[in-house]
Amino acid sequence: MVDYMDYEKLGLKMGLEIHQQLNTKKKLFCPCACELTDKKPLYHVLRNLRPTQSELGKIDRAAFEESRRKSEFIYDAYPYHTCLVESDDEPPHPLNQEALEIGLIIASLMKMQVFDEFHTMRKQVIDGSNTGGFQRTGLIASKGYIDTPHGRVIIENLCLEEDAARRMGQRKGKMEFRLDRLGIPLLEITTDPSMKHPEQARDVAHQIGQLLRSTRVKRGLGTIRQDLNISIKDGARVEVKGVQDLDSMAKLVENEVKRQINLIKIKNELQSRKAQVYEELHDVKEIFSDTKSKIISKAVSTGGVVLTIKLEGFKGLIGMEVQPGRRFGTELAGYAKKMGVAGIFHTDELPAYGISQEEVEAVNKFLEIDKEDAFILVADMEEKSRKALLEVIRRAKTALEAVPEETRRALEDANTEYLRPLPTASRMYVETDIPAQTISRALLEDIRANLPELPSEKKARIMEQYGLSEDLANQLVRRDKVEQFEDIMVNSKVDATLVASTISYTLKEIERDGYLVDKLFANNQLEETFQLLIDEKVSKDAVPQVLMGVLRDNISAEDAAKKLNLMMISEEQVLDIIKKIVSTNGKLLHERGQGAMGSLMGMAMKELKAKADGQLVNKLLREEIQKYLHQNE
Numbered sequence: 366m367v368d369y370m371d372y373e374k375l376g377l378k379m380g381l382e383i384h385q386q387l388n389t390k391k392k393l394f395c396p397c398a399c400e401l402t403d404k405k406p407l408y409h410v411l412r413n414l415r416p417t418q419s420e421l422g423k424i425d426r427a428a429f430e431e432s433r434r435k436s437e438f439i440y441d442a443y444p445y446h447t448c449l450v451e452s453d454d455e456p457p458h459p460l461n462q463e464a465l466e467i468g469l470i471i472a473s474l475m476k477m478q479v480f481d482e483f484h485t486m487r488k489q490v491i492d493g494s495n496t497g498g499f500q501r502t503g504l505i506a507s508k509g510y511i512d513t514p515h516g517r518v519i520i521e522n523l524c525l526e527e528d529a530a531r532r533m534g535q536r537k538g539k540m541e542f543r544l545d546r547l548g549i550p551l552l553e554i555t556t557d558p559s560m561k562h563p564e565q566a567r568d569v570a571h572q573i574g575q576l577l578r579s580t581r582v583k584r585g586l587g588t589i590r591q592d593l594n595i596s597i598k599d600g601a602r603v604e605v606k607g608v609q610d611l612d613s614m615a616k617l618v619e620n621e622v623k624r625q626i627n628l629i630k631i632k633n634e635l636q637s638r639k640a641q642v643y644e645e646l647h648d649v650k651e652i653f654s655d656t657k658s659k660i661i662s663k664a665v666s667t668g669g670v671v672l673t674i675k676l677e678g679f680k681g682l683i684g685m686e687v688q689p690g691r692r693f694g695t696e697l698a699g700y701a702k703k704m705g706v707a708g709i710f711h712t713d714e715l716p717a718y719g720i721s722q723e724e725v726e727a728v729n730k731f732l733e734i735d736k737e738d739a740f741i742l743v744a745d746m747e748e749k750s751r752k753a754l755l756e757v758i759r760r761a762k763t764a765l766e767a768v769p770e771e772t773r774r775a776l777e778d779a780n781t782e783y784l785r786p787l788p789t790a791s792r793m794y795v796e797t798d799i800p801a802q803t804i805s806r807a808l809l810e811d812i813r814a815n816l817p818e819l820p821s822e823k824k825a826r827i828m829e830q831y832g833l834s835e836d837l838a839n840q841l842v843r844r845d846k847v848e849q850f851e852d853i854m855v856n857s858k859v860d861a862t863l864v865a866s867t868i869s870y871t872l873k874e875i876e877r878d879g880y881l882v883d884k885l886f887a888n889n890q891l892e893e894t895f896q897l898l899i900d901e902k903v904s905k906d907a908v909p910q911v912l913m914g915v916l917r918d919n920i921s922a923e924d925a926a927k928k929l930n931l932m933m934i935s936e937e938q939v940l941d942i943i944k945k946i947v948s949t950n951g952k953l954l955h956e957r958g959q960g961a962m963g964s965l966m967g968m969a970m971k972e973l974k975a976k977a978d979g980q981l982v983n984k985l986l987r988e989e990i991q992k993y994l995h996q997n998e
C-alpha cells in the first residue's frame with residue numbers, strides 16, 4: 366500500500382473497540398433464544414425515555430443531546446425471542462455463566478488480568494435501543510496485549526454486555542425497534558489509543574477476530590462490529606462506528622485524517638478573519654413568496670418558515686471539501702438533519718436548487734452580508750427549522766475553536782458522517798438488581814489449562830498432519846469445518862486432500878444449487894459416500910453426483926449411486942464395452958491406426974465415466990486397439 370501520509374508527523378493515534386455477539390444458548394439475563402426473527406411481532410410496547418443524572422450528579426452529553434429530540438419508541442416483542450426482561454417489566458435473571466466463561470477464555474487468550482468479581486453496571490443509553498434507558502455491562506478483565514509488527518498494543522478492557530434492540534425505522538411517527546437482539550451476550554474489547562498506523566489497527570482487528578472465532582461466537586454479517594477512535598495532533602478524538610471490512614480501514618483512517626486536517630485549516634482561516642456566528646434567527650419567507658425552489662415553496666405553502674442565520678467570515682469555507690466529495694457544508698447539514706430537516710442551503714452553493722440570484726441578494730441585503738460573510742437557510746416547519754439552525758450555530762461556533770469530538774458513522778465509500786456527540790464518562794451507575802459475582806480462581810485455572818486452538822494454529826496443524834495445501838487448510842478453517850473433516854479422517858482411509866476439497870469446494874457448489882449441505886454431516890452421509898469410494902463401489906468422479914442424489918432424494922449414498930447408475934462395474938464388463946466400441950469402429954481404425962486412440966477413448970469415457978477408473982479404461986482400450994490392428998494387418 367502506498368503510504369503517502371506521514372502519520373507519525375501528524376500525530377495519528379488510534380484505538381479499537383470491537384463488539385462480538387456470542388453464540389450462547391440463552392441471552393445474558395434471561396432464557397430467551399439468541400436468534401433474530403423476521404416473524405410478525407406478538408405485541409408492541411410503547412416507551413418514553415429521559416436522561417438521568419449519574420452517580421456524580423452529571424448528565425451525559427450524548428444522553429442530553431438525545432433528549433432534545435422526540436423520544437417515543439415502539440418495541441416489537443415475540444413469543445420465543447423476548448420475555449418480560451427485554452421489555453423491562455421484570456428484573457433480570459442471574460448472569461449467563463456460559464457467556465461469562467467465553468469471556469474468560471478470550472481474556473486468557475489476550476493474556477489479560479481477570480478481576481475477582483464481576484459487577485453488573487448500567488450504562489445510560491437513551492436513543493431507544495434499550496427499553497430501560499440503559500445497557501447492562503460489566504468488566505471482566507483489563508491490561509492484556511496483542512503483538513504486531515508495529516509494536517505491542519495494550520488491550521485495556523474486556524466487558525461482557527447486552528446487545529441492543531434492533532432499529533427498524535419509523536412507524537406512525539415513532540422510532541420502531543425489534544427486541545429480539547436485545548440481551549444477546551456481547552463481548553466488548555477496547556484497546557488503548559496507541560496505534561500509530563492504519564496497518565497496525567487492521568492487524569490488531571484481524572488478530573482479535575481470530576481469537577474470537579476460536580470460541581463460541583456468532584458468525585456472519587452484523588455479528589461483529591468494529592469502532593475506531595481516530596485523532597491527530599491539534600485535532601480531536603472521533604469515534605467512527607461500524608467499520609465493516611478490514612480492507613477499507615486504511616482508506617477510512619486516511620479520509621478521517623484529511624477531514625481533521627481540513628477542519629484545522631478552516632479554524633485557522635476563521636480565526637484570522639475574526640469570524641463570528643450570529644445567534645439571531647430570521648424568518649425571510651416574504652423574500653421567497655414567488656420562489657422556484659420546491660423545498661422552500663412547499664414549506665411556505667404548508668405554514669412553515671424560511672429561517673436564516675448570518676455567519677460572518679465564513680464565505681468560501683462552507684464550500685470547502687473536507688473529505689473526498691464532502692464539504693464543510695455537509696458537516697453543518699449533518700447537525701441540522703439530526704433535528705429532522707432534509708438539509709440546509711448555504712451561500713457557497715447559491716444560486717441553485719431553484720433559488721435565484723435575486724433571492725440570494727435579497728437575503729444578503731436583509732442580513733447585511735459583507736463579501737466574506739455567508740448565510741444558511743432552512744425551510745421547514747417552525748420548530749424543526751429552529752432546532753436545526755440552533756444545531757448549525759452550535760457546530761459553526763465549534764469550528765471557530767476546534768475540531769469537535771464526535772461519534773461518526775462509517776460510510777460505504779470509506780468516508781464518515783456525523784452521528785452524535787462523543788459520550789462522556791458520566792453515564793455509568795450500578796445495577797442494583799444483580800448481585801456481584803465471584804469469579805473463582807479454580808474456574809479460571811481450568812479455562813487457562815484448556816484454551817482452544819487458534820485458527821492460525823489449527824491451519825498449521827492440519828497442513829502438517831494431513832499434508833493439505835495451504836488453500837485447502839484455509840478453506841476448512843474459514844468454513845469452520847475442521848472438526849467434521851477430522852471426524853471423517855479418523856474413520857476412513859480416503860485421501861485427505863480429496864476429503865478436504867470435497868468439503869471445501871464440492872459442497873460449496875452443491876450449496877449454490879440450493880441444497881442444505883449440513884445434513885450430509887449430521888446424517889453421516891458424507892462418510893458413507895467416502896466408504897463407497899474405499900470399497901471401490903464408486904469412482905472419485907462420481908462423488909459430487911452421489912452427494913447431490915443423497916440430498917435430492919433423501920436416501921443413502923449407495924441407493925443414490927445405484928439410482929443414478931454410478932456404481933462401478935467389473936473389469937469384465939468394462940472390457941465388453943471396450944470390445945464393442947473397437948469392433949464398431951473398424952473404419953476409423955483402418956484409416957488412422959493408433960491415431961484413433963483419442964477418439965475411441967472419448968467414446969469409452971462417455972459411456973463409462975464415473976463407473977470405471979479412467980486409467981483402467983485407457984489400458985484396456987490400448988490393448989484392444991493393438992489386438993485389432995494386429996489381426997487386420
Ligand SMILES: [Zn+2]
Nearest residue numbers: 395397447448
Ligand atoms: Zn427474555
